[in-house]
Amino acid sequence: MKYIKQPPHHHKPNKDSKKPNHEVCKRCGIILHRGRWQKNDALVKEHRKLNQLTLTLCPACRKEKEGIAEGVLTIDRAIFDSGAKEIQNEIRNIAGQEFNRDPLRRLIGINLTKDKVVVNTLTKELAVTIGKHIKKSRKGKLEIHYSPHEDFAEVFLKAIE
Numbered sequence: 001m002k003y004i005k006q007p008p009h010h011h012k013p014n015k016d017s018k019k020p021n022h023e024v025c026k027r028c029g030i031i032l033h034r035g036r037w038q039k040n041d042a043l044v045k046e047h048r049k050l051n052q053l054t055l056t057l058c059p060a061c062r063k064e065k066e067g068i069a070e071g072v073l074t075i076d077r078a079i080f081d082s083g084a085k086e087i088q089n090e091i092r093n094i095a096g097q098e099f100n101r102d103p104l105r106r107l108i109g110i111n112l113t114k115d116k117v118v119v120n121t122l123t124k125e126l127a128v129t130i131g132k133h134i135k136k137s138r139k140g141k142l143e144i145h146y147s148p149h150e151d152f153a154e155v156f157l158k159a160i161e
């Protein structure tokens, strides 16, 4: 005799099968909604309940896995003479705000050397944005160089002599 397992009451099958599944990043949990990747845990939860999620890797996590950095910002030591810790906090704060605005903009890392701080970012825009913010708060001369195919940005914040 065939036994058919009944689904529990709270588990309704997805009637609205025309509704496309939402893509969710299995690594960082952001969701693709209306053409934009965003951090929205409530939306993820909602679609998980409806069984409308497709797990994938978002473009940012794909780049992170491949070790691709599109932006590098180099800041002269003279700009942050007052303290290396403060400048790092400042950079992290700006990056955090940008991440909240667009979770594909990510800080990869901050390296401190004797005479400069080097900031690696996943997107070109983030390196440029951080450079502009630091310039505003600490002065300096901002130089932005793009690679010939514009897939890489090198940004320098130099002390004004």
Ligand SMILES: [Zn+2]
Pocket (backbone or CB within 6 Å): 025, 026, 027, 028, 029, 030, 057, 058, 059, 060, 061, 062
């Ligand atoms: Zn991701």
